Amino acid sequence: MKAVIDFSNYLLPILYLVTFGFYSYDFMKGGKRFTNSKRLFLFLTLSFHLFYLLLRSIHFDHPPITNVFEIFTLLAFAVSFSYFILELLTDIRGTGPFIIIFSIIFQIISTFFITDVYQVKEVLRSHLLGIHVFNALLGYSAITISAVYGFLYLILYKDIKLNKFGLIFNRLPSLEILEKMSFYSATIGFFLLSIAIIIGIIWLPKAFPDFSYVDPKLIGTAIVWILYGVGIFTKIFGKWKGKKVIMLSIVGFIIAICSTIITNFLARSFHSFY
Amino acid sequence: MNLLATSINHKTASIELREALYLSSDEIKEYLKHAQGKYFSESLIISTCNRTEIYGIPVSQNISHQEIQSSLLQLKSVSGLTTDNFQNYFSGNAIRHLFSVACGIDSLMVGDNQIFKQVKDSFQLAEENHYAGFLMKRIFDSAVRAGKRAITETAISEGAVTVSYAAVQLIEKIFSNLSRKSALVIGAGETGEIAAKHLKERGIGSLTITNRTYERAEKLAENLNAKILPFNNFKETLHEFDIILSATSSDNLILTKEDIRASMKKRNYNSCVLMDIAIPRDIDPEAKNIDYVFYNDIDSLNIIVQQNLAKRKEEIPKVEKIIDEELAGFLSWFNSLEAAPAIKDLRDFFEAVRAEEFEKNKNRFSAEDQEKVEIITKRIINKILHHPTVELKKFGENGTNNDEAAIKISIIRELFGMDKKNEKEN
Numbered sequence: 266m267k268a269v270i271d272f273s274n275y276l277l278p279i280l281y282l283v284t285f286g287f288y289s290y291d292f293m294k295g296g297k298r299f300t301n302s303k304r305l306f307l308f309l310t311l312s313f314h315l316f317y318l319l320l321r322s323i324h325f326d327h328p329p330i331t332n333v334f335e336i337f338t339l340l341a342f343a344v345s346f347s348y349f350i351l352e353l354l355t356d357i358r359g360t361g362p363f364i365i366i367f368s369i370i371f372q373i374i375s376t377f378f379i380t381d382v383y384q385v386k387e388v389l390r391s392h393l394l395g396i397h398v399f400n401a402l403l404g405y406s407a408i409t410i411s412a413v414y415g416f417l418y419l420i421l422y423k424d425i426k427l428n429k430f431g432l433i434f435n436r437l438p439s440l441e442i443l444e445k446m447s448f449y450s451a452t453i454g455f456f457l458l459s460i461a462i463i464i465g466i467i468w469l470p471k472a473f474p475d476f477s478y479v480d481p482k483l484i485g486t487a488i489v490w491i492l493y494g495v496g497i498f499t500k501i502f503g504k505w506k507g508k509k510v511i512m513l514s515i516v517g518f519i520i521a522i523c524s525t526i527i528t529n530f531l532a533r534s535f536h537s538f539y
Numbered sequence: 540m541n542l543l544a545t546s547i548n549h550k551t552a553s554i555e556l557r558e559a560l561y562l563s564s565d566e567i568k569e570y571l572k573h574a575q576g577k578y579f580s581e582s583l584i585i586s587t588c589n590r591t592e593i594y595g596i597p598v599s600q601n602i603s604h605q606e607i608q609s610s611l612l613q614l615k616s617v618s619g620l621t622t623d624n625f626q627n628y629f630s631g632n633a634i635r636h637l638f639s640v641a642c643g644i645d646s647l648m649v650g651d652n653q654i655f656k657q658v659k660d661s662f663q664l665a666e667e668n669h670y671a672g673f674l675m676k677r678i679f680d681s682a683v684r685a686g687k688r689a690i691t692e693t694a695i696s697e698g699a700v701t702v703s704y705a706a707v708q709l710i711e712k713i714f715s716n717l718s719r720k721s722a723l724v725i726g727a728g729e730t731g732e733i734a735a736k737h738l739k740e741r742g743i744g745s746l747t748i749t750n751r752t753y754e755r756a757e758k759l760a761e762n763l764n765a766k767i768l769p770f771n772n773f774k775e776t777l778h779e780f781d782i783i784l785s786a787t788s789s790d791n792l793i794l795t796k797e798d799i800r801a802s803m804k805k806r807n808y809n810s811c812v813l814m815d816i817a818i819p820r821d822i823d824p825e826a827k828n829i830d831y832v833f834y835n836d837i838d839s840l841n842i843i844v845q846q847n848l849a850k851r852k853e854e855i856p857k858v859e860k861i862i863d864e865e866l867a868g869f870l871s872w873f874n875s876l877e878a879a880p881a882i883k884d885l886r887d888f889f890e891a892v893r894a895e896e897f898e899k900n901k902n903r904f905s906a907e908d909q910e911k912v913e914i915i916t917k918r919i920i921n922k923i924l925h926h927p928t929v930e931l932k933k934f935g936e937n938g939t940n941n942d943e944a945a946i947k948i949s950i951i952r953e954l955f956g957m958d959k960k961n962e963k964e965n
Contacts, residue, residue, distance in 0.1 A: 425709070425833055426833065438715070439715045441810075445715075507808075507810070
């Protein structure tokens with residue numbers, strides 16, 4: 266089984282790259298050549314990724330949430346899976362390459378640095394931790410997607426203002442749709458992060474004796490959560506709209522990424538597990 | 540095959556000449572009646588603002604394009620029109636030209652799919668009045684099939700190629716659902732009317748018209764089920780509109796940057812699209828610098844039009860391939876109407892039936908009798924086919940271009956399902 270896991274680990278970035286190739290070709294060239302097959306290939310890639318995650322969980326006897334590189338492969342899966350669901354629900358197919366590229370980045374990082382952990386701390390086997398991580402991951406996927414749609418909104422907004430009617434203008438959905446997708450994703454992300462934070466606040470002090478409220482990870486997450494909260498609140502009450510809310514979403518995403526890097530690679534935190 | 544075609548179109552004549560030669564349905568019927576039997580055994584005319592074309596199967600080899608052109612000009616005299624203004628086609632080239640017309644690649648606006656409907660209507664008119672028959676039907680069926688394939692299999696008709704339609708395409712890049720949006724059209728002239736119609740067709744939620752002459756706005760509003768706003772005070776409610784489309788003939792600006800800024804403030808900077816399709820412009824172009832204002836004039840809309848036209852032109856080789864395929868299919872069918880292949884196909888068909896039945900039933904007979912049965916059945920087939928073969932050979936002797944022979948051979952092929960059998964084998 267270990268050999269299959271290792272093989273799958275190296276095959277996954279290739280599958281994501283091929284899927285990305287299909288989506289990019291379709292975006293650049295248009296036409297109907299890969300309109301349906303690209304979605305099928307994404308489905309196959311996600312199915313294979315799920316198979317890989319299950320194999321890891323069975324073989325190592327714990328869900329793949331014990332170190333940052335296991336989290337990265339989960340994040341790669343969650344981002345593409347969320348996009349897949351979004352594509353099925355909305356039938357908006359032109360934005361795939363911009364989102365799948367994040368799965369490629371997350372998966373490549375995971376593939377090259379993931380380690381095999383057979384023995385994990387007892388604290389990492391908790392069900393509450395599982396729910397906490399599950400919500401946090403889906404939340405981060407949602408804010409990644411929100412930032413991508415926000416970024417695409419800004420590019421299209423600028424192109425229309427400057428009368429640049431190129432590939433972006435021809436292939437992307439309308440500004441209104443991009444704004445809505447970004448806002449809905451941010452709202453879902455905010456909701457899921459809220460659940461992750463609530464569980465964290467209840468469970469972390471009990472699980473970790475060295476728990477601290479000034480932990481960089483907690484501060485980073487709190488800033489991200491507040492930013493999204495402010496954005497959603499001002500949007501709902503009609504104070505802010507369009508570019509302002511979208512800029513907030515992009516800044517929130519950048520802070521979330523920086524917070525992850527600082528917490529896991531630079532700072533010493535109770536939130537680092539390896 | 541004897542198909543003769545003569546065409547006056549945007550490549551050969553000015554718009555004035557084309558318009559002067561345009562034939563109404565009644566004029567078409569009058570000409571076809573006049574030409575029937577005298578020049579053509581079957582004929583039809585396609586006449587639009589951009590082209591007038593006559594297609595016909597001539598009654599004799601002596602009928603010339605010039606004779607047809609003269610007879611047309613006798614019906615409708617147009618000064619300044621000479622034979623140089625006509626393009627002449629014959630046989631396969633005439634069919635290819637017709638296919639190109641039906642596919643929209645011969646149109647002034649490449650990919651114009653209105654011509655596809657006009658070709659169908661022209662054939663219908665000729666068929667209903669019994670001027671188009673068996674051969675014309677087959678030719679036009681192929682033309683319509685080529686046109687349909689061009690629309691569905693290529694992007695020859697995709698994208699906006701008029702300024703007013705490009706404006707709507709651009710609006711749809713900003714707003715996702717026009718049924719929830721309100722639009723104001725300033726100016727009820729021809730351009731304003733076309734743009735308003737496009738918005739209505741795309742399902743705009745609310746359409747309002749304003750015009751200096753109230754009666755004109757009233758007339759257009761009535762046609763499009765739109766609201767009317769008095770021109771004197773329309774600026775007071777500018778903020779209520781998500782889309783403002785201006786197409787007046789005013790020499791001065793109608794909306795200044797300050798008007799737009801004030802309106803945007805009132806609408807809390809919700810996105811607003813300004814389409815200025817007037818010459819000279821009606822809206823201050825500086826308005827585009829205001830946040831969430833999407834301003835476009837004729838120049839910027841023309842960029843979209845030119846891009847779409849270029850994309851359509853890139854599709855022409857694909858359409859030409861379709862035309863080649865349909866032409867080859869048609870000519871293959873037509874050639875099968877010659878006597879020699881028809882005789883061979885007919886004999887092959889009967890022999891296949893005989894051989895199949897013999898194989899099925901031969902075990903009922905002794906080995907000695909089987910040989911006899913085979914000889915007898917072959918004799919029966921030869922006797923049945925003797926007279927039809929002699930008659931078909933006579934058609935051949937009268938020449939392959941004999942249309943009457945072609946019709947008879949076609950009936951034989953259809954009765955015995957020989958074409959269907961060939962299609963299955965292919």
